[in-house]
Amino acid sequence: MPLEIPEVVIDRLPMYYRLISRIADQGRKVISSQELGDELDVTPAQIRKDLSYFGRFGKQGRGYSVQRLYDELRLILGLDRRWTVVVVGIGRLGRAVASYPGFEGQGFDIVARYDSDPNVIGTEVDGELVRDVAHLEQDLKISPVDIGIVTVPARYAQEVVDVLTRGGVQAILNYTPTRVQHPEAIELKNINPVLFLQSMTYHLSRSAKEQTE
Amino acid sequence: MPLEIPEVVIDRLPMYYRLISRIADQGRKVISSQELGDELDVTPAQIRKDLSYFGRFGKQGRGYSVQRLYDELRLILGLDRRWTVVVVGIGRLGRAVASYPGFEGQGFDIVARYDSDPNVIGTEVDGELVRDVAHLEQDLKISPVDIGIVTVPARYAQEVVDVLTRGGVQAILNYTPTRVQHPEAIELKNINPVLFLQSMTYHLSRSAKEQTE
DNA sequence: CGGTGTGAATTACTTCACAGCG
DNA sequence: CGCTGTGAAGTAATTCACACCG
Numbered sequence: 001m002p003l004e005i006p007e008v009v010i011d012r013l014p015m016y017y018r019l020i021s022r023i024a025d026q027g028r029k030v031i032s033s034q035e036l037g038d039e040l041d042v043t044p045a046q047i048r049k050d051l052s053y054f055g056r057f058g059k060q061g062r063g064y065s066v067q068r069l070y071d072e073l074r075l076i077l078g079l080d081r082r083w084t085v086v087v088v089g090i091g092r093l094g095r096a097v098a099s100y101p102g103f104e105g106q107g108f109d110i111v112a113r114y115d116s117d118p119n120v121i122g123t124e125v126d127g128e129l130v131r132d133v134a135h136l137e138q139d140l141k142i143s144p145v146d147i148g149i150v151t152v153p154a155r156y157a158q159e160v161v162d163v164l165t166r167g168g169v170q171a172i173l174n175y176t177p178t179r180v181q182h183p184e185a186i187e188l189k190n191i192n193p194v195l196f197l198q199s200m201t202y203h204l205s206r207s208a209k210e211q212t213e
Numbered sequence: 214m215p216l217e218i219p220e221v222v223i224d225r226l227p228m229y230y231r232l233i234s235r236i237a238d239q240g241r242k243v244i245s246s247q248e249l250g251d252e253l254d255v256t257p258a259q260i261r262k263d264l265s266y267f268g269r270f271g272k273q274g275r276g277y278s279v280q281r282l283y284d285e286l287r288l289i290l291g292l293d294r295r296w297t298v299v300v301v302g303i304g305r306l307g308r309a310v311a312s313y314p315g316f317e318g319q320g321f322d323i324v325a326r327y328d329s330d331p332n333v334i335g336t337e338v339d340g341e342l343v344r345d346v347a348h349l350e351q352d353l354k355i356s357p358v359d360i361g362i363v364t365v366p367a368r369y370a371q372e373v374v375d376v377l378t379r380g381g382v383q384a385i386l387n388y389t390p391t392r393v394q395h396p397e398a399i400e401l402k403n404i405n406p407v408l409f410l411q412s413m414t415y416h417l418s419r420s421a422k423e424q425t426e
Numbered sequence: 427c428g429g430t431g432t433g434a435a436t437t438a439c440t441t442c443a444c445a446g447c448g
Numbered sequence: 449c450g451c452t453g454t455g456a457a458g459t460a461a462t463t464c465a466c467a468c469c470g
Contacts (some may be wrong), residue, residue, distance in 0.1 A: 010412050010416075014408040014411035015408060017411065018408070032428085032429060034429080045228065045465095046461090046463075048430060048432085049432080049463085051431090052432070056431065058467045060428075060429055060430045061427070061429055061469070063429080065429090065431085075366055077412075077415050078414040078417060083410075089223040092308060093306075093309040093313070096309045097309070097358075098457070100305075100306070100406075103410075106411070146417065171413040172415075177315060179253070187412060187416050187417065189409045191404060191409065193313075193315075193362075196404065197291075197316075197384075197386060198227035198362065198411040199223050199227055199402075200360070201290055201292065202223050202226065203384050204296075204359065205294075205385055206289025211284075219439070221438090221439070256440075258440075258441050261453060262441085262453085264452095265454070269453065272448065272452075273446070273447045273450085273452045274449070275451070276452080277449090310441055386428095402458075
């Protein structure tokens with residue numbers, strides 16, 4: 001069963017998890033891969049194949065038990081526990097991220113917030129004090145944290161990532177447009193909205209051209 | 214040449230563009246696919262193949278002219294013009310997005326900001342007034358806008374997307390965790406940080422297990 | 427029946443490897 | 449020479465299609 005699961009599959013699981021938890025909330029008991037697929041614009045075969053990497057959760061002729069599938073995905077994604085998170089960089093974006101309720105609601109506990117600006121250090125965000133980033137590495141050594149979110153200005157991104165990795169953080173979400181170096185044992189994902197816009201403008205400029213042709 | 218270009222290729226172009234503009238800033242004149250690949254963790258063959266979908270920009274034995282490649286990518290991605298953007302939802306995230314200098318710097322002009330909260334409407338963000346979202350559809354009809362960024366609470370996401378599409382917006386960047394319905398002629402990308410964290414926790418919980426085994 | 431689970435078939439994507447050009 | 453551009457080869461991912469089971 002655990003024979004190298006493709007990364008694309010992993011990347012789809014959170015989407016399945018999100019849908020199935022919504023469906024569970026609606027009180028639905030059973031659902032087919034067809035119906036899941038309709039909702040997500042994915043083929044039913046893909047959903048069945050993806051899930052089959054992890055086990056046989058469905059019942060022939062019936063579909064998937066919503067509760068069962070929810071439980072399994074939770075387990076697979078490691079969401080049967082809480083994860084600790086620090087947010088580094090409390091500018092406008094960091095503030096928004098640090099106070100976004102969607103993290104806590106999904107098991108991600110923001111345990112600390114850091115900044116380097118003396119005007120920001122010591123102020124409150126969401127009722128919690130902002131700490132001095134100079135203490136970050138030391139703090140991480142005393143009480144380790146699972147995940148770091150980086151919302152500092154681009155030029156500090158590498159430095160902050162280095163501190164986080166030295167501090168033993170296992171995963172990093174980088175909101176900075178800078179691509180940073182990092183040990184490959186550490187999970188790192190980038191969120192750069194400009195790249196999204198640019199891949200969309202590619203298509204926009206084509207369809208504009210088609211019109212005139 | 215224009216024989217169906219894979220979407221994965223399009224999605225990599227902005228990354229190439231970003232790198233090449235940085236290299237151009239450094240005053241470098243020529244660069245090889247090998248060097249580009251080292252920087253981006255991509256094989257040189259992939260870079261050459263990707264670029265070859267659009268033309269022959271390199272010089273054998275030399276590499277790519279940085280300036281030439283920059284110009285070509287700009288053109289391919291439709292960045293040889295400015296794009297207009299509205300931000301809908303001026304909460305903490307919307308405020309951060311609306312005042313992020315990275316958009317203007319890359320040719321995306323935020324031309325208007327909307328909210329539904331009477332306490333927010335009429336206030337200033339980055340020196341610009343926030344308008345009433347009730348006027349959005351009408352405003353778009355009078356002066357069309359290319360792109361909409363949605364930073365409203367999740368439950369309003371569909372409604373806002375509907376207004377934007379009726380208003381003739383061509384692309385939407387959805388910061389909401391809600392997956393919305395939309396005409397397929399419209400480009401839509403979702404940014405949901407929780408999904409990123411969840412695909413990372415999948416790996417974290419594995420490597421934790423490996424340790425104990 | 428209806429819908430899963432899955433090998434097999436297909437399609438998509440990546441890498442190889444080398445001819446050809448500056 | 450050195451490095452691009454690209455068919456051909458090799459992988460990877462998706463979809464098909466159907467045996468099987470509740």
